[in-house]
Amino acid sequence: MSQTFRAATVTDAIRQAKEELGPDALILEVRRGPFDGGVEVVAMTGQTGEFAVTGYGHTGPLPRIDALGALRRRASRAASPPSGAVDPNDPGRSWGPDELDVDFIRQYGVSERLASDLAMACGAGSALRRHAAVTHVLQRRISTDDLVRTGQERVVAALVGPSGVGKTTTIAKLAAIFSASRGRRVALITTDTYRVGGIAQLKTFAEILQLPFYTVYTREDLDHALEETAQADLVLVDTPGCNPYDAAMLKEMRNLIASNTPVTCYLTLAMTGDFDELIAASQRFALFNPAGLIATKLDETRRGPAVIGLVEHIRLPLTYTCAGPLVPDDISAASPAALADLLLSAMEYRYQRELVRQ
Structure with missing residues (x-):
């Protein structure tokens, strides 16, 4: 009880x-x-x-x-294929060009050249060979990266992006992963003093995870907080959601996080958005010189493969994807194999829908 x-x-x-x-x-x-x-x-x-x-x-x-x-x-999932992944013991079906063609892939914002290469790879035969072929194409054409590279002693990372994309929850996921599984000393900072409850939300996460937490209102506050967290390996900075079309707000936020300590920004976008709007938002947030992209809310859309087209267009490395609210379960490090799963799952979904129509 x-x-x-x-x-x-x-x-x-x-x-x-x-x-x-x-x-x-x-x-x-x-x-x-x-x-x-x-x-x-x-x-x-x-x-x-x-x-x-x-x-x-x-x-x-x-x-x-x-x-x-x-x-x-x-650890348990590592021993068995995740949902939507290829089972190496399943010979699978072979899709012909009429079932997965260039036009189908291009609807996700993928260029004609990459779509052609992917369509050819998707016709590679068995499920295992098809997955390997698609992964190989994506490995050559799509860049992925991690938030913290091997050997880096200290990283200060700020998540920037429009409102409602899940920056605060993503920071909680990253904090839990890096502190619990990677043995990093993590500290949390929020500049989200605009949103009602924004400070309380991240503060709650910090208290539960027993991590240092700071609220900053000015660039001087941020400098002080970064000095106080000098022993942390990873400092995660939450920022308020910015209207991509509000140039003054974007500039104000950029000036706030322009600390004496280098801060690396990561653009965070929800894949539920219109593709053209995602492209436009990435162009507006280029002011922050982001080092990578974090794609969120993949569980809320059937257009998950659009992340491939988005990364190809904006030419930023994909670092993490989020597909759900659970902390820290619903976050994954980006990889060509995971992107292949997204595309092949979309192919399977399309195939099953066509079977129902017949």
Whole structure:
């Protein structure tokens, strides 16, 4: 049975829960207190220390945070093909040119030349050979990269992009992955002082993950926060959503994160958007000189392969893709093989729809 613990801060409430229920207490919910402006934590005895945050402030439901559980699930998935991936033991079907042609691929914004190469690769025969051929084409033509390269001692990364694309949740996912599985010392900074509840949302993540957290209002604040987090290997900076067509707001945000410490920006875009608007947004955010692209909300669209066309057009390395709200489960490092899965899954979906029509 669950119990409710009230305190001034999330940390104090969780401490009460663990003192009462033991160190393995399962945190079910974190919410704002109804009377005194504090917080309430709903918890029960458990064995995993899993956090399931389902609401805080006025930002609506927050994603689940279960870093260790996610690592176990990732290890389990590594032993079997993910959904939509190619089963090497399945000979698969061979698509002919009438079933997957250049026009089908071009609808995802892919150039005619790349679409032709991909269409040829998709006719390679068995499922395994087809996947390998498509992966090979994408490996040659599409650039991918990681947020932190091997050997880098310190990275300060800011996620920039329009509002509603999932920057804050993506930062929480990255923080959980790098702190739990890669052994990085992570710190979080937010400049999102415009949105109601924006500070509280990331602060909640930071407290649950037990990471340093700073709120900054000016460039001087950012310089100070980066000095305070000098021992961190990875500093993740959240920014407010910017209207791509508001030049003054874009410039203001660019000036804010122009710290004395180099800050690397990553453009974050939701793949639910219109393709032409995504291209336009990337052009407007070029002001930040982004080092890579993070594509989000792939679970909310049937046009997932459009990320291939987008990366080809804007010529930025794809770093991560997000497909869901779970922290940190629903994020994946970009790879040609994963992009091949997206395209071949779209091909399979089209094939199944054609079977239904017949």
